[in-house]
Amino acid sequence: MNKHLASAMRQATAAVRDGQPQQATAIIRSALNLGGTSAFTPDAEAAPVPPGIVAPRHTQLATARVPRGEPQSSGRPTYPLGKVVEMLKARRARSPAPHAPAAPRTSPADARFISRTFQGRAGSRDYRLYVPATTSGVPNGLVVMLHGCNQDPDDFAAGTDMNRLAAAHGLLVAYPGQSRRANMSGCWNWFDPNHQRRGGGEPAILADLTTALRDEFGIPSGRVFVAGLSAGGAMAAVVAATYPEIYDAIGIHSGLGYGAASDVMSAFSAMNGSGGPLRAGPATDAQPRLIIVHGTADTTVVPSNAASIFDAMEDLLPVGRRSVERIAGSPNGRPETVHRLERDGVVVAEMRIVEGMGHAWAGGSEAGSYTDPVGPDASAAMIRFFLAADGPT
Missing domain, CATH: 3.40.50.1820 (Alpha/Beta hydrolase fold, catalytic domain)
Structure with missing residues (x-):
């Protein structure tokens, strides 16, 4: 799962938990170029930083919070939103996590x-x-x-x-x-x-x-x-x-x-x-x-x-x-x-x-x-x- 979709899934899940399903829909649609208003925050480098503030800057090894998506080609299949969420969850579950210590990456179900x-x-x-x-x-x-x-x-x-x-x-x-x-x-x-x-x-x-x-x-x-x-x-x-x-x-x-x-x-x-x-x-x-x-x-x-x-x-x-x-x-x-x-x-x-x-x-x-x-x-x-x-x- 690429970083763009992974970030979208996290933000959409948080929105659902907070009782904001419309925002979750907008996030997923934006990530998949299905239309709607993007709910992503712009890259941190683009945000103005007033004098005297310690603002972390990207190094060549640091990653932006939400990478800007590349234009997508038209003609790919579209799916109902519920199907999209299930597909994202399945792909997320299959995605390996580099540099993971011995502790499991998933939290207990009741956390x-x-x-x-x-x-x-x-x-x-x-x-x-x-x-x-x-x-x-x-x-x-x-x-x-x-x-x-x-x-x-x-x-x-x-x-x-x-x-x-x-x-x-x-x-x-x-x-x-x-x-x-x-x-x-x-x-x-x-x-x-x-x-x-x-x-x-x-x-x-x-x-x-x-x-x-x-x-x-x-x-x-x-x-x-x-x-x-x-x-x-x-x-x-x-x-x-x-x-x-x-x-x-x-x-x-x-x-x-x-x-x-x-x-x-x-x-x-x-x-x-x-x-x-x-x-x-x-x-x-x-x-x-x-x-x-x-x-x-x-x-x-x-x-x-x-x-x-x-x-x-x-x-x-x-x-x-x-x-x-x-x-x-x-x-x-x-x-x-x-x-x-x-x-x-x-x-x-x-x-x-x-x-x-x-x-x-x-x-x-x-x-x-x-x-x-x-x-x-x-x-x-x-x-x-x-x-x-x-x-x-």
Whole structure:
């Protein structure tokens, strides 16, 4: 099944689940050139990006969210819409998925991927929620995933393939969506001082969403995590720094550290690696553990940002032991250098520097945007790190 039809099937399925059958019809008709209005979002590169926003750019390895279809020849057979949906489902089931880890790609039949809206004291956001099927009825943990600029929750879920891993480990996964009213390119406002402090703005919305889900689903202690890509990674750093008691670990992929910028100009400087020192969060004993993934060929957010975040973590934990491991690339992966910081026998910080990778999610699926399918698998690395405090995964 080509990427265009696969993307159409995902979006149509989501529309049906959300009670919008007319939109689902339009999506499928557009994908097959059967007429009707296209419901696809334009390629992210075509969207305007205002100054000071971290917008993930395509690298030669990254894929556009929805490839523009080529003109189709006339005269091919047409089918009723119901038949089209069944054909797409059958073709999707037969399509192999490259670079898949050992966990099964399909979720249990009673798992759910649903749309919700959260209203908190500081504001509201729509979000997608993956609810796993578990024998106990209680998820084994919660991962909050923050997308990059010009992405949305469905795109980010598809590109990271996090739901498949969540199914294998019984994890609840939330994908908050940034409002276009709050940022015209859908970026989290990590560089704005109004969204860098506790008690208000986007950090408060995300923290309140996290605690609401934690309490609703009875998430066990020590099993609440947040991760993001690019602007989402930078906002994950902000949320973890301003609400460290909520999160047990944080994942920053191709992002920036807390306080790396305070306005538009300093945002550009930080992205280019010439920003000032990072800011420390509130003093607390509940410092979240940290995993960083960054490519050496990233020219959007240069890799020195990863080192700055890791060094800041070491300053917070001066007693820790630092180690370095070189991992040769597998046939389907790039080489990487892994730096670890240990304290009392626990890895509290891990930085994975991937050779030759640009500004894209490592090991991601071509079904989403801003991914590098070559690997290594950043999603699997993050899940292993998040759950490592409880023993082998």
